[in-house]
Amino acid sequence: MLWTENRKMGGEPLTFLGRGAAFNPTEGNTAAYIREEDRLLLLDCGETVFERLISREVLTGLKEIHIAISHTHSDHCGSLGSLVFYCFFALEIKAHIVLPADEPDYADSVRLLLKQFGIPDAYYVCEVPSEVTGFRAISSFRFVKTVHDPHLTCFSFELETPEGGVFYSADTCRTDELTAFLESHDQIAAIYMEATEFSAPGNIHLSLDCLRAALPEAAMEKTHLMHLSSKGCMEKAMNIGFMIVDV
Ligand SMILES: [Zn+2]
Ligand SMILES: [Zn+2]
Numbered sequence: 001m002l003w004t005e006n007r008k009m010g011g012e013p014l015t016f017l018g019r020g021a022a023f024n025p026t027e028g029n030t031a032a033y034i035r036e037e038d039r040l041l042l043l044d045c046g047e048t049v050f051e052r053l054i055s056r057e058v059l060t061g062l063k064e065i066h067i068a069i070s071h072t073h074s075d076h077c078g079s080l081g082s083l084v085f086y087c088f089f090a091l092e093i094k095a096h097i098v099l100p101a102d103e104p105d106y107a108d109s110v111r112l113l114l115k116q117f118g119i120p121d122a123y124y125v126c127e128v129p130s131e132v133t134g135f136r137a138i139s140s141f142r143f144v145k146t147v148h149d150p151h152l153t154c155f156s157f158e159l160e161t162p163e164g165g166v167f168y169s170a171d172t173c174r175t176d177e178l179t180a181f182l183e184s185h186d187q188i189a190a191i192y193m194e195a196t197e198f199s200a201p202g203n204i205h206l207s208l209d210c211l212r213a214a215l216p217e218a219a220m221e222k223t224h225l226m227h228l229s230s231k232g233c234m235e236k237a238m239n240i241g242f243m244i245v246d247v
Pocket of ligand 1: 021075171
């Protein structure tokens, strides 16, 4: 189903393959996609993602795939190698790896990761976010640098759609980028955020309380949580009034 059709029926812009945090694999690694006919945009590709793409037949008949990786923790990129190989050999297409134009060190780290997975350069192509085109549901896609693990570069994603902006932050420890998104968008289609039940100094994740404090009521109605660590975390989130993505 197209995103816009899905929205008309009360659905959400993105389709999720998982909503778990790194140590919660039963919920699947957090990842989402938009598919329009034979074209796919995938946001993150953690350890459980390739299996779910196959079992849900998301890859069937694909002629074009764009993959954006938020950061190189393995719950966000652990099955990227298998997916790129599958694209090349089974689908006979080269995956498009979307890399931020102004972050050469990050781009190099993703290319190195693919090399370590044993993937020759010739099996995929790199592109910048402005080359993610041809989707009726997306007029623009961009990486927004955030803070998560101090040892890694990490990004949130922003998408512009006919229904307004979409903000997606699978791993972050702060709300600065979310606040900037809220301030720069009169129309918001959806906000997808990670959150954890823990709030301790030095936490590399965002606490539920901190996220709630950053959201005005109108934005709360558009906000869905993902990357959740446990059933207890999900219950606490719902008690606060958060919605949780369906998988
Ligand atoms: Zn993660
Ligand atoms: Zn992470």
